[in-house]
Amino acid sequence: MNKEVSPGFFGRLMTWGGLWRDIADKVSGADDLDNLNPDLPEDDARKIRAGMDDCLASRGGEVSARARAATLGRAYLSLNDQGRARFLEMLAREYATDHDRVRDTAAALMSVDSEDFTALQAAEGQMRDALVPPRLRLLKQFNALPRGIKFLVDMRAELKRLARENPALRGLERDMRDLLASWFDIGFLELQRITWNSPAAFLEKIITYEAVHEIRSWADLKDRLDHDRRLYAFVHPNMPEEPLIFVEVALVHGIAGNVHDLLDMSAPALDPEDADTAIFYSISNAQEGLAGISFGNFLIKQVVERLSHSFPKVTTFSTLSPIPGFRTWLDHRLAEGEPGLLLPAERKVLTQLSETGGDEGDSTGTPSGTKGQFKALIADPEWPNHEPVANALKTPLTRLCARYLVNERRPPRVEGRPATVLDPVAHFHLTNGARVERLNWLGNRSSKGLAQSAGLMVNYLYKLNEIEKNHEAYQGQGKVPTSTAIRSLART
């Protein structure tokens, strides 16, 4: 049915109720917030401000304050984009830390005798209090809304979008991140196996949130939940109807190198009892509002542990991963005309190709000419279907990709740490303690796969007893653990 309001909003209103409604009906000023102009013009903004002030003053007691916060939350949901931006800006600007109080407290702290620990602790306590912005208390009070924590997660998603343009919102955005990082502590999350017997509403979200290999239909999803597959998600007990992050796994023989085989709905299902390898072929974060709060490392390792117990014959745990930054990096190298980018033998093959091929105009054989030709070849999305072209490209692309994954770096994110690899997916798995295991030629021929990584895919291998060592090597010294084959490739 044609919903005029988003289902999320409607759903929330439907379950809105119980105590908060009853009390909210009685808290003074609640009616004022019921029929706001969605743009939140100044008159209505004033009502919001009055409500926020009452919340902070706990007028009528703590229960009333929560009920009032719920009313404010409901009001927020009734606003449009502009109204919400105004609401958030008010929260950000008018309920921020009191800079003067912080300065005064700092001055007091400076004046304490540095040997008097009791006085120091007291002063530090006052500083801690002074640094808590009032808006943080308001945010916590929103937790009283039905599905309040999801409300906050969604509010942060909107805030992140708005904060890109509006620096005034960034402090509020950071407050929310810190609050949510504490509330979504990994110790609270539950690892759930998702199956074809899971609620359809939950599975629908899996379809929506899948970010690596699009789920094309319910039949496709059912196939990914077949008995030789596993799908695991982290769920927070207070928002059980939402995945936070999920991973899709195939139980197979040997390390898989081709995503099309895995996603082929007409392929026969294997008996998982015979499998020796678990392939993690898709990991998706589901909540934009939890960006920057990392679950993937824990998810992978808990799933490895679960599978080890269920399938003792499965001893190899590997990903089949995209290489999202390879083509961008390569295109820059080609554009720059980096000398020696292609090896002489590679250039030779390309030259021969253009000589035998009839339609290549530029066949001067000069290095820059070869590069141009190389660039032109991979720009044509049909290249994998021309066997001679594909053959000519295989060696240089694979070699350059190994170099890209292993050797190309960006400055460290944390000062004092070694430089990290350029590719974000590689960085994620290396930080987790995996190693770069194998490159797979034409592992992903989809247009996305060709555009991102010239059709290449990579396996990251998780060996439980090397994870710590690998992590320390990468995180501590910037060394990228690899298989022997990858090491050779990257060296050339």
Added chain:
Amino acid sequence: MNKEVSPGFFGRLMTWGGLWRDIADKVSGADDLDNLNPDLPEDDARKIRAGMDDCLASRGGEVSARARAATLGRAYLSLNDQGRARFLEMLAREYATDHDRVRDTAAALMSVDSEDFTALQAAEGQMRDALVPPRLRLLKQFNALPRGIKFLVDMRAELKRLARENPALRGLERDMRDLLASWFDIGFLELQRITWNSPAAFLEKIITYEAVHEIRSWADLKDRLDHDRRLYAFVHPNMPEEPLIFVEVALVHGIAGNVHDLLDMSAPALDPEDADTAIFYSISNAQEGLAGISFGNFLIKQVVERLSHSFPKVTTFSTLSPIPGFRTWLDHRLAEGEPGLLLPAERKVLTQLSETGGDEGDSTGTPSGTKGQFKALIADPEWPNHEPVANALKTPLTRLCARYLVNERRPPRVEGRPATVLDPVAHFHLTNGARVERLNWLGNRSSKGLAQSAGLMVNYLYKLNEIEKNHEAYQGQGKVPTSTAIRSLART
């Protein structure tokens, strides 16, 4: 069976497992923590310290750090009282806030141009970071233990006990309180109705934690779960096997004034459909480790709301409460010999009593003599069984109790607020927005009831549409809302 270790500990070890154990077996140094001397002598303390340092350095990655924290937690559980005290003191002293860094940051903050908000915010951010003690990160990592949050709650209970003697632990204790207050936010708690169909293990905890009217047997408990009774508890989704706080309610006709009738196992059960009143006759906090984090206000109001929906005929919501501080206060007044404590008419009755009674030596009729006599009478635990004595005491005791509840004050806990009432239970319900409704003569004849409040009990009435007003009157202006009858009594 004769358990050498407490069931809690054993149970934890039993479920200890899964990922953390597998990884913990692989993290370096884990074995070192396996067989510590329970006293934690310095040699072993060094191993603990090394583990803590590794946790904070996230050696081997974040998953390893959590696994190592779990190992530390397990080590903590294997210690005796002395060992635990040492463990906690190490955590408190060696992983506290770095005072020097705080001072340096304060100095930096002072030097920022007070108009440069961006710089101010950055400096404040640095101060916020500087103020976070490393031990706080360690505490969060303990959340990875199986039932980790219960581990932290119990650790705080031990810490509170130790901190009474050892001021060095107070900062750590405050850190834990703040962390738990955030994690036990009311928005996360679930209101559960507890019935005779609840797990026996849960009901066993209700028996243990009941703090107001002892549950004498499983039969007594079953009686309190009969169909004219309700028992509700708040539960946190990550420690579902533990009540946080619970309230016991009787569905009756008219406001109950006598707790013996309510607890009488031989009394017939009423049809709850006919009831017009809900009596909250017992509220107990179950977790010592959550002391100072308040749930009662929310619990009462959510239960009121639930009952209103289930039993539309129930329109009166009242407690039947103890008055824990009355006798102590009264005894002081009597000891001080406050003039005019007893009214002339009351003195007269007492005098007559001693004249007719043969065994009272002192019958001079002087005021102080009457007070002495008064004091002697209520000191005899058998007085309620002597009708003339009871009759003589009824008027003065009831009147003085009303005065005690309504007029006697202590200084405000928060500066700037009005003085609060002396009685802690009265303070709790008045803060919630209830009013003092009725005093019940001999409502509790148990030895505890006589010792605390000379057998008197009081009803606090919750009227939903007066709660905000009552709260503001008490919290804002220090006025105690009462029924007309109590007001008259307290005035005389």
Added chain:
Amino acid sequence: MNKEVSPGFFGRLMTWGGLWRDIADKVSGADDLDNLNPDLPEDDARKIRAGMDDCLASRGGEVSARARAATLGRAYLSLNDQGRARFLEMLAREYATDHDRVRDTAAALMSVDSEDFTALQAAEGQMRDALVPPRLRLLKQFNALPRGIKFLVDMRAELKRLARENPALRGLERDMRDLLASWFDIGFLELQRITWNSPAAFLEKIITYEAVHEIRSWADLKDRLDHDRRLYAFVHPNMPEEPLIFVEVALVHGIAGNVHDLLDMSAPALDPEDADTAIFYSISNAQEGLAGISFGNFLIKQVVERLSHSFPKVTTFSTLSPIPGFRTWLDHRLAEGEPGLLLPAERKVLTQLSETGGDEGDSTGTPSGTKGQFKALIADPEWPNHEPVANALKTPLTRLCARYLVNERRPPRVEGRPATVLDPVAHFHLTNGARVERLNWLGNRSSKGLAQSAGLMVNYLYKLNEIEKNHEAYQGQGKVPTSTAIRSLART
């Protein structure tokens, strides 16, 4: 994935296990049944027979017999159509009632003194035993299979299909029906509300089993589970993953007359709190193997009761039903040339229509000509789009449909009862105590709707306080309860 075997079968093998497998591995002869030729040639049939004999002899004890029966069931599932037909025929022929024993027992019974009740009862007991065919014990033993009761339901579905051609199977089919009728007693069934949060595997079955208005997609299904809709199913606790029967309900204003409006996915959802009417617009039996065991009557009334409690404002309960036999009946009437089928006024309108319309060749105006024209008009599936034609047809079709529903009869199914109405859906609702309420012109313009009932739909109204009376009127005296409007229509 391309399953070579049906998912049902595969799923069963997957969960096949536990005790039965362990014991089955040990029961003698179990291996013999593992790799049968799917056609079940005589050699393999002999092994089946040996297994059945062992089951009936309880060789190795009752647990072994059940394990062996499970092995037989697994063997049955491995057969193809021909093999299954042979398996069932063996069961039907070789494990039937022993006719000679029955005759002997009858003779013995006849010889008992008719006043000797004890002897009579004993003889009757012997007769009861003699009449139990051995195959019935075997059928019950199959219940030990994992999901054994679903196995039996599916076996009966196959048996019903085969018994149409093969009379030798009918006795076995009746045994199964009686067994299943007892095991699926209405008292065991659970009424479940199905929502978008139900397991996808269950919802997939709803899509498959919907028999009235096809569910075209998962989006269509989600729409039918929106908050102004309800879908209820009966489920047996021992096959919880399967609906037995389900009904789809729309909460609306006033009695709905048009199924397209109800199924329109772009129509806005209503607030169910405002509805005054519940429309039952689809009822589907889901298990072919339970044919002849009636649940619909109970389902409708339990749903009425549930809705009455949840939505006190809903006071009208009505179906929107197809009229599957109307066109067939009408075509026969037209073919027979029943005199007076069309009223003079109706004929006149049709004649005028043919005169104004240019393309009608036959315009003689004779009665039989009008009928021919009438027939030709409704034979064209486009007629509802020609307004003059539709206008001309409305009166005669509606009137004849009322006559068809109310007056046309077939002989009673049970001797001594009055004749029943011709239309099967009408018979179902009238037996349930509903009345014929309203005919809806062009309520279903789909090709199925036009082919079955010339686009007409009917509402059957369930008034709780008239149900008994209506049932007795129809069942006892053959009277069809109707609204006044339908009564007038049917009379003309």
Added chain:
Amino acid sequence: MNKEVSPGFFGRLMTWGGLWRDIADKVSGADDLDNLNPDLPEDDARKIRAGMDDCLASRGGEVSARARAATLGRAYLSLNDQGRARFLEMLAREYATDHDRVRDTAAALMSVDSEDFTALQAAEGQMRDALVPPRLRLLKQFNALPRGIKFLVDMRAELKRLARENPALRGLERDMRDLLASWFDIGFLELQRITWNSPAAFLEKIITYEAVHEIRSWADLKDRLDHDRRLYAFVHPNMPEEPLIFVEVALVHGIAGNVHDLLDMSAPALDPEDADTAIFYSISNAQEGLAGISFGNFLIKQVVERLSHSFPKVTTFSTLSPIPGFRTWLDHRLAEGEPGLLLPAERKVLTQLSETGGDEGDSTGTPSGTKGQFKALIADPEWPNHEPVANALKTPLTRLCARYLVNERRPPRVEGRPATVLDPVAHFHLTNGARVERLNWLGNRSSKGLAQSAGLMVNYLYKLNEIEKNHEAYQGQGKVPTSTAIRSLART
């Protein structure tokens, strides 16, 4: 609280409701059944009869009939013992099989041509129908009551009690047994592990129903649910709040021979991971109304299978069982003065005992004198505490007990089968395929243990791969499988 009605009844009334109540309020005659005299005098019996007749006529339709049956069931529950007896007798006498119809049908059957299978089948079908007593349909209709199946189980328990005195009720009792045997088919039952986390209401029933070793308190129960214990129950999905049968298991080292050690609440709990043996030390049937419907064999084997999977090191499965009939048998032998009952060596020891002991008057040394002495010794419940006496008794009692268990027989229950052993517990386990493994001297010193079996207990051993063979040996040829030791003992 002092309930005037039993909790079961009250509980049922509490949940009585939903559809049946609403419809029951509308079915004619329902009010008549609301306030019956509990004695059921004839006037009220007439109302019951009218209700039953309406049920059988399905007046108002099948749903009304069920609602009316529910009303009848409620009426039955409101009767006292005398009223219930009258109700059941009416059901037994007035709704029995119609003997005349049976005779007529038998006559018709006899007249059918014995080669005409179709006609034979039809005649047999008529006979089947004729043999179904109308009361059976009524019983099934009671299944519509809330918890209807428990209602029927309890009704059968009452019926069994009454039928002992009243033969007229036996036919009805058999009808109920057959119906319940079909509805409680083993394929429907669910094996549940019961733990300290199970509902207290369920555990309370375990305490009540335990029939072998009384559960003395909730603490005793908790001890039997400790982590080195298991308690499993069969539950029917339509009466999930009731165990049907349950077994208590201890995980230990070696076969346990002493029940006091198992039940000692102060004994330390073992680590179940180290156990090699599972001891089934108590099996109790919980529902008197299901007497004669056997679950124990299935329960034991399913539990064996579960434990095998959970604890691979556990390879021995044995009972520790009472020998309920030993003393009774022995006392008869002693009373009869069976020659050679005691062996010469045994007599000698007894004679020596009486010579050394001072207080034995009769010391003639004659055989009969020894027997008398023997009898006198074991009649004194203190004998196990007198070491010389106990030593003297050990050899003869153990030997005679082996003889009793292995050699003493009663006539077969089913004609054509071999004689069965005398002891009912032995018969149960031997039928299940266990063997007699070991006798345990003073395995049960309780007064019950001494009275039943002179303190002896026995182990029956379940070896999965011998079960079929053992069963066939016992059931087919009457051979009792034993250990070598028992065989030797029994032979002497």
